[in-house]
Amino acid sequence: MQAERTFSDDALVDISHELGDVNPALADLPYAFIGSKVFLSKVDVLAFLETAKVPKEARDKALDLLLWFGFLGVLVSGEEERYSYQFQHDAKKMQSGVKDSAYCIHPAFRRALGCSDV
Secondary structure (H helix, E strand, O other): OHHHHHHHHHHHHHHHHHHHHHOHHHOOHHHHHOOOEOEEEHHHHHHHHHHOOOOHHHHHHHHHHHHHOOOEEEEOOOOOEEOHHHHOOOHHHHHOOOOOOEEEEOHHHHHHHOOEOO
8 A cells, every 4th residue: 555655646746747847837736636536527627727726728728738648537438547648648539439528537646646436
């Protein structure tokens, strides 16, 4: 359990650095999801982006980055999750055939964020 927690904490720090390299204003964005549910609607995700003080006009771009970096994935049906790295970071291909905008936090980050399954 400790190894899993350490890995998750390291993954969270790493993705924060990666996001910061692309856009310094988004470096701490993953931390806005602390305590969130694993599975989120688009409304939920946009609310977390608002909490993180991402300007309204930049939220779609921030969501795209979270998907591209694999912090968020899309929930296809049931419990099938898709992440961008499975589709060579092609978000359009990843989201093909997905009817609803349901998202999920990648398992690597769940322990560090304290995500709940409910």
